[in-house]
Amino acid sequence: MKEIAVRSIRAFEHWQKNMVRHGLASGLGRLFSDDSERSFLYDLGNFLFLAGEGQKEFLQCYTEHHGLEHKILISEEASWQELLNQDASLKRFTRYAFENQADFEIEHLAQLVQSLPQYAEIQPIDAEIYQQLQSETWSVDLKGAWQTFSDFETAGGYGFVVVSQGRICAGISTGLVYKRAIEIEIATDPAYQRQGLARSLAAKMILASCERRMFPLWDAHNEASKNLAEQLGYRLITAYPAYEEREE
Structure with a gap:
C-alpha cells in the first residue's frame, strides 16, 4: 500500500x-x-x-x-x-x-427557521461552542474534519447550534469544505429529537450557505435524514449500500 x-x-x-x-x-x-x-x-x-x-x-x-x-x-x-x-x-x-442542486424556496426556509420552539434559540458556532461539541458523543462529528476552531474557521467552516437554557440541543456544521460547496453534518441530542430542531437548523444552514454562494450538499445517513432533505427541497438520486464496523 x-x-x-x-x-x-x-x-x-x-x-x-x-x-x-x-x-x-x-x-x-x-x-x-x-x-x-x-x-x-x-x-x-x-x-x-x-x-x-x-x-x-x-x-x-x-x-x-x-x-x-x-x-x-x-x-x-x-x-x-x-x-x-x-x-x-x-x-x-x-x-x-441527493443531487448537487436543489429547489430551495427562500421564504419557506425562513419560515422553518422561525418555527423553532420558543424554549430554544439558534446561535452560530464560535470557539467556545466548537470546544463544547467535542465533549459529548452525539455532537462530536459536528466539529468536522478539524481539531481546532482556528483550523475550522481558516478552512471556511461554519455552522449553528440550538441552545436552550445554556445547553446545546442540536447542531449543524460543515463536515467538509470544498471549493464551491460544503458537506452538511447535522445531529440532535437524543433527549431533544423529534421537536423540529434539525429542520430549523437545516433551513438556517441552507440560507447561510446561499448567502456565501456555497452549495450545501446533503447525503443522508438514514431515512429520517432523507425525509428531512426532501422537505427542504433536495432531489433524491438513489439509495445505496454503505458499511461500518459492527459494535462488539
Whole structure:
C-alpha cells in the first residue's frame, strides 16, 4: 500500500458520489493505492471510498495501519461490494444520495427557521461552542474534519447550534469544505429529537450557505435524514449500500 497525491483519477471518473467528486477536485483527504495501482482507497473525513479492483489484502493493510473506527465504507464497484458483503466484521445499511442542486424556496426556509420552539434559540458556532461539541458523543462529528476552531474557521467552516437554557440541543456544521460547496453534518441530542430542531437548523444552514454562494450538499445517513432533505427541497438520486464496523 502506498499513499499518492490526492487528485481526480480514472478509477473514480464514473462515480456519482458528490463527496468523491468534490473532495478529489478540492485535493482533500488522503488517497491510497496498491502497488500495481489497480485498487484505490480514498480516505475523506469519516468516509472511506473503495475503487478499482476489490482486494481483501489491500483493505486489511489499510485497516492495520489506520483502523476503521468511525469510518463509513462506500463503493460503487461490484467487486468491492461483494467483498464488503462477505466481511462478517462489517454491517450493511442504506444511505441516500441527493443531487448537487436543489429547489430551495427562500421564504419557506425562513419560515422553518422561525418555527423553532420558543424554549430554544439558534446561535452560530464560535470557539467556545466548537470546544463544547467535542465533549459529548452525539455532537462530536459536528466539529468536522478539524481539531481546532482556528483550523475550522481558516478552512471556511461554519455552522449553528440550538441552545436552550445554556445547553446545546442540536447542531449543524460543515463536515467538509470544498471549493464551491460544503458537506452538511447535522445531529440532535437524543433527549431533544423529534421537536423540529434539525429542520430549523437545516433551513438556517441552507440560507447561510446561499448567502456565501456555497452549495450545501446533503447525503443522508438514514431515512429520517432523507425525509428531512426532501422537505427542504433536495432531489433524491438513489439509495445505496454503505458499511461500518459492527459494535462488539
